[in-house]
Amino acid sequence: MEAVTVVVLAAGASSRLGRPKQLVEWRGETLVHRAARLAVESGLGPVRVVTGARAEDVSRAVASLPVTCVHNPRAEEGIASSIRQGLDGVDTAALVLTCDQPLLTAEHLRALARVQRDTGAPIVASAYEGVVGVPALFSPALLPELLALRGDQGARAVFRGRRVEPVALEGGGLDVDTEADVERLQRGGGPG
Numbered sequence: 001m002e003a004v005t006v007v008v009l010a011a012g013a014s015s016r017l018g019r020p021k022q023l024v025e026w027r028g029e030t031l032v033h034r035a036a037r038l039a040v041e042s043g044l045g046p047v048r049v050v051t052g053a054r055a056e057d058v059s060r061a062v063a064s065l066p067v068t069c070v071h072n073p074r075a076e077e078g079i080a081s082s083i084r085q086g087l088d089g090v091d092t093a094a095l096v097l098t099c100d101q102p103l104l105t106a107e108h109l110r111a112l113a114r115v116q117r118d119t120g121a122p123i124v125a126s127a128y129e130g131v132v133g134v135p136a137l138f139s140p141a142l143l144p145e146l147l148a149l150r151g152d153q154g155a156r157a158v159f160r161g162r163r164v165e166p167v168a169l170e171g172g173g174l175d176v177d178t179e180a181d182v183e184r185l186q187r188g189g190g191p192g
Helices: 032-041 055-059 077-087 106-119 140-147 155-159 179-187
Strands: 004-010 045-053 068-071 093-098 124-127 131-138 165-168
Touching: 004 032, 004 077, 032 045, 032 093, 032 106, 045 055, 045 077, 045 179, 055 124, 068 077, 077 093, 093 106, 093 124, 093 140, 093 155, 106 131, 124 155, 131 140, 131 155, 140 155, 140 165
Parallel strands: 004 045, 004 093, 045 068, 124 165
Antiparallel strands: 093 131, 124 131
């Protein structure tokens, strides 16, 4: 399988939640630890965790994992700055994910890579609740466009006009943006 660099975006200030979503605990681990652990367990390649807000706490939360923390001093500029920071110097395919999709699995990340290998699609993305988005795997040819993103423009901006191969992600629409989301997560369940 082609080399893949996995980038976990965990730099946001979580303004809608009012506390860092990266550090929300679920099933005995923080959401950032869970996302980084799944990225490592996928076995796809090196894992980078992009920190910003509460960088020390986020770095400490993943310290037990074989990941590289990359600090984004411009995180307040928007998600594009974190994508750029995470991909700086990368020359492999890139798998971009956030830390607030708790029902994500390592198998889903491996499925994205399998589908890209089998189809040759330049982008393979997760499909859930009528959306195609992150986690998403981009071929190395698209790195310049990802590095050119600005502001709150996420990786989905690179989808326009391109073949995007979807891979269903059960529960992918459950993310953590508000206290109600945290409560729903704590009440609900999902794969371990």
